[in-house]
Amino acid sequence: MKLIKSILLLLLVICLSNCKKSSPETNVSQEIKVEQHTDAAGFNYETVTNDPTGLRLYTLENGLKVYLAKNEEEPKIQTFIAVRAGSNYDPKEATGLAHYLEHMVFKGTDEIGTQDFEKEKVLLQQISDLYEQHKAETDADKKKEIYKKIDEVSFEASKISISNEYDKMISSLGAEGTNAHTWFEETVYKNKIPANELDKWLTVESERFSQLVLRLFHTELEAVYEEFNRGQDNDGWKSYAAMLEGLFPNHPYGQQKTIGTSEHLKNPSMVAIHNYFDKYYVPNNMAMVLVGDIDFDQTIQKVNKAFGSFEKKEVVHPVLPKEDPITSPVIKEVFGPTAESVSVAFRSAAIGTKEEKLLTVADMLLANGNAGLIDLNLNQKQVVQNAGCSPTFLNDYGYHQFYGSPKEGQTLDEVKDLLLSQIDKLKKGEFEDWMISAVVNDLKLSQTREYENNTALASAYYNAFIHHQDWKDKVEFLNELKKVSKQELVDFANSFYKDNYVVIYKRKGEDKNITKVENPGITPVELNRDKQSEFIKAFAQQETPPLTPKFIDYKSAIKETKTDSELKVSYIDNPNNDLFNLSIIFDMGRDNDRKVSLATGYLDYLGTDKYSPEELKKEFYKLGIDYYVNAGADKTYVGISGLKENLDAGLALLEHLWTNAVPNQETYAKYVDQIAKGRQDRKTQKGNILWNGLMNYGMYGDNSPLRNIYTIGELQAVDPQELVDKIKELRNFKQRIFYYGKDIDAAIASINKNHKVQSELRDYPEAIKYVEKETGGNVYFVDYDMVQSEMIFLAKGSEFDPNKMAASRLFNTYFGSGLSSIVFQEIRESKSLAYSAFSAYSTASEKGDSNYVYAYIGTQANKMPQAVDAMMDLMTNMPEAEEQFNAAKEATLKKIAAQRITKSNIFWTYEGLKKRGIDNDNREEMYNTIKDMTLEDLKSFFNENIKGETYNVLVVGNKKDVNMDALSKLGVVKEMDIDYLFNYEKKNEDIKL
Incomplete structure (x- = not known):
């Protein structure tokens, strides 16, 4: 949220986005109110005047709220089904219940996921009874015996069940983003579907939410426990939990983690889960959100037909404890x-209060990513490694969290005091008068951009429902912020920010509170992927209106012109509003010149002969212009974005910085220190170690792009003037421009006026070419203090071939990606060996590079040998399931048919295609190829490209727990030094004598 706009211009943006004819002045004076309407079919709904989103809010007779909004840009609908019940509602003796229920809602009903429910329900009742015995039993040995019985009966029940039928049906629609989440006050189920599949989606969802059947219970429970382990390995999650515990010593916000406790997860009650579902999953406690290419009148009739018969029940929400004031730091x-x-956190009042408004403004004054007090005084001046703040508002309370990371040699208390010092500046009113209006306009423009995105808008709707907010209040919110005066904000800051905070010190060291777990030895359950319920058979027969794919003629969609200096300008008109993006593109990056990347990062901390660095940030912020100068591996971008009205002034300011940047030795020294500390911090992150360090080493060995960096000593020896000269000289290289926005003539005129270049531009330095190594026979291991172990199997494939893209896309859908894929079913659903497991045939992003086969497993260390065997068996012998293949094929075709490449994405997608040597929309060829593919074709692709591959195995885990002998069977084990992986220098304290 870095952009500021005047009120009138911002309102104009909103008007243009929604095709309204009224003038900005009319909108300013127009009263915001709720209006009642009745549609042609007799359904009542409400709208809010001056609502830029065009929401229609229906309430069915049974109380179900239905939020509908229309956007025809692509033939898709973002769907959410939200329930006002989350971890706050968990019984104290059964924490984690709401979250585990969320998982189980994917398992089907008496119609979905079963061959014979009458037989299955007898076994499910036995399992439920056994779990009640297991929960009540206190003798550890007897509990194990009961669990063995649970495992035995569960295996018998699995012979009748059919795994993943819900996922198969939803996937067959071409749905994307199928998932759900649980939080304090909510459980939300998500899908993005092709618009022509609404009827079938409603058929499935109305059945899914009609009842709860807890099949395949103990295998999913083990998957949830793996999710619990992932939380134990995430220091950020642990810090967040500690903050909540300090802020809320009595309320469930701080006392009941959404994932639950280890003890409660291991002692579940199916009876309690059923009771929870029956109590809260009722229509008058739920909302459906549909945003996208819909017809309002037809859609509400369909929703009513599918969900209108659900029975309304009285819902009593729990009365939760109140918190006493915090009187001294916790x-x-x-x-x-x-x-x-x-991190430092202050407890606040709830959502919908006056305090929410005041805190929202205060937060933006403190940190807006550009010109806030923390941005300018801490980040811009590099007095900490990084710092920021953000607010959260919930139904009962909220909190304002501040966070910071120390520079080398800086203590956490020093960072804390620096954060508090910025709050003191706010309390003293040490900010300019124009800032309040600026940040409100910044928020408004960000909201305008957000509401163009169906998923973001749908999320705003369900959040309003969960938090009992009238949409009118959401529409009015930013206008209410404009009424906040400087004095009112200063008075609020002085009354709110005192010694009433919680401080969390995240320190390096061993966590003594880690829960160690045993592998329960689950018998793999039957998947029965060759079986079908009667429901899914009928579902398959349900007709769907056709959806024709649309492909792009890039050469006509992307227009071209030239500047007076003969620079090529590619442009696309923005049909929605007055926002623009202007990028000057250099087809060279750090692979051509390492110092270009170093210089672009340094520029962000510099001022000019006219402006200090802080003043320059403020000038951009006043204009509402976001600027960027950054270098990737093969491209460097210099550009601005914002409201078209300020394009010329913004470009002039950018060119002023580009031409007149002044080096500063002290600033550069801090910049190098920041790079050094950043390296030390990143090497502590297991995800970075696995997916960057080990992945690059697995692909390239010693000479990887990741290791091609300057040492800190080399960086310290660089003259900062050389870096400024490097930036200034950049304009003398060959370049091209992309513009997305309105009025290309005005944009060209501004470029001609402000962006002066030489008549003869220089060619680029030759880029380094990194050689990909052959894979196989190597196990690269990094010892890391963690509960789980994570591993990647990596195999170099053949050189990129566009003719393989269709088969690889279908293969990934069928085999390795998604909830209904073979890998997910076998590793997680059947064997409970991992929370996360996936595989893919990855096509190269550039012509001449190699494709890769990879597979990932994240599991607790004592399951690793079985997980490895299971994954390697799949990567050698692809299971063949005709029905599943047909569903995957149908899903892939529907995703392509529903895809629309629009706006600036047209240009950037074409850029990616050209790197692969493709000059047309190859989706058309892929679509036609997939239409004719058979399972035998996919098997041939597997045999030719995956089967028999030899893998480098990349592993991050705790050496004390990992079975190293098992790893040695996969290849020669080499324990890697983290500093060597990244080519970092060791600090003195890292060197072991």
Whole structure:
């Protein structure tokens, strides 16, 4: 949220986005109110005047709220089904219940996921009874015996069940983003579907939410426990939990984690889960959100037909404890392997209060990513490694969290004090008068951009429902912020920010509170992927209106012109509003010149002969212009974005910086220190170690692009003037321009006026070419303090071939990606060996590079040998399931048919295609190829490209727990030094004598 706009211009943006004819002045004076309407079919709904989103809010007779909004840009609908019930509602003796129920809602009903429910329900009742015995039993040995019985009966029940039928049906629609989440006050189920599949989606969802059947219970429970382990390995999650515990010593916000406790997860009650579902999953406690290419009148009739018969029940929400005021700082410590940090949090009033409005403005004044007090005084001046703040507002309370990471040699208390010092500036009113209006306009423009995105808008709707907010209040919210005066904000800051905070010190060190777990030895359950319920058979017969794919003629969609200096300008008109993006593109990056990347990062901390660095940030912020100068591996971008009205002034300011940047030795020294500390921090992150360090080493060996960096000593020896000269000289290289926005003539005129270049532009330095190594026979291991182990199997494939893209896309859908894929079913659903497991045939992003086959497993260390065997068996012998293949094929075709490449994405997608040597929309060829593919074709693709591959195995895990002998069977084990992986220099304390 870095852009500021005047009120009138911002309102104009909103008007243009929604095709309204009224003038900005009319909108300013127009009263915001709720209006009642009746549609042609007799359904009542409400709208809000001056609502830029065009929401129609229906309430069915049974109380179900239905939020509908229309956007025809692509033939898709973002769907959410939200329930006002989350972890706050968990019984104290059964925490994690709401979250585990969320998982089980994917398992089907008496119609979905079963061959014979009458037989199956007898076994499910036995399992439920056994779990009640297991929960009540206190003798550990007897509990194990009961669990063995649960495992035995569950295996018998699995012979009748059919795994993943819900996922198969939803996937067959061409749905994307199928998932759900649980939080304090909500459980939300998500899908993005092709618009022509609404009827079939409603058929499935109305059945899914009609009742709860807890089949395949103990295998999914083990998957949830793996999710619990992932939380134990995430220092950020642990710090967050400690903050909540300090803020809310009585309320469930701080006392009941959404994932639940280990003890409660291991002692579940199916009876309690059923009771929870029956109590809260009722229509008058739920909302459906549909945003996209819909017809309002037809859609509400369909929703009513599918969900209108659900029975309304009285819902009694739990009465939750009140918190006493915090009167002195509460101190918490969290330990783990990642870099140190500190956070400070203040408890606030709930959502919908006056305090929410005041805190929202205060937060933006403190940190808006550009010109806030923390941005300018801490980040811009590099007095900390990084810092920021953000608010959260919930139904009962909220909180304002500040966070910071220390520079080398800086203590966490020093960072904390620096954060508090910025709050003191706010309390003293040490900010310019124009800032309040600026940040409100910044928020408004960000909201305008957000509401163009169906998923973001749908999320705003369901959040309003969960938090009992009238949409009118959401529409009015930013206008209410404009009424906040400087004095009112200063008075609020002085009354709100006192010694009433919680401070969390995240320190490096061993976490003594880790829960160690046993592998329960689950018998793999039957998947029965060759079986079908009667429901899914009928579902398959349900007709769907056809959806014709649309492909792009890039050469006509992307227009071209030239500047007076003969620079090529590619442009696309923005049909929605007055926002623009202007990028000057250099087809060279750090692979051509390492110092270009170093210089672009340094520029962000510099001022000019006219402006200090802080003043320059403020000038851009006043204009509402966001600027960027950054270098990737093969491209460097210099550009601006914002409201078209300020394009010329913004470009002039950018060119002023580009031409007149002044080097500063002290600033550069801090910049190098920041790079050094950043390296030390990143090497503590297991995800970075696995997916960057080990992945690059697995592909390239010693000479990887990741290791091609300057040493800190080399960086310290660089003259900062050389970097400024490097930036200034950049304009003398060959370049091209992309513009997305309105009025190309005005944009060209501004470029001609402000962006002066030489008549003869220089060619680029030759780029380094990194050689990909052959894979196989190597196990690269990094020892890391964690509960789980994570591993990637990596195999170099053949050189990129566009003719393989269709088969690889279908293969990934069928085999390795998604909830209904073969890998997910076998590794997680059947064997409960991992929370996350996937595989893919990855096509190269550039012509001449190699494709890769990879597979990932994240599991607790004592399951690793079985997980490895299971994955390697799949990567050698692809299971063949005709029905599943047909569903995957149908899903892939529907996703392509519903895809629309629009706006600036047209240009950037074409850029990616050209790197692969493709000059047309190859989706058309892929679509036609997939239409004719058979399972035998897919098997041939597997045999030719996956089967028999030899893998480099990349592993991050705790050496004390990992079975190293098992790893040695996969290849020669080499324990890697983290500093060597990244080519970092060791600090003195890292060197072991």
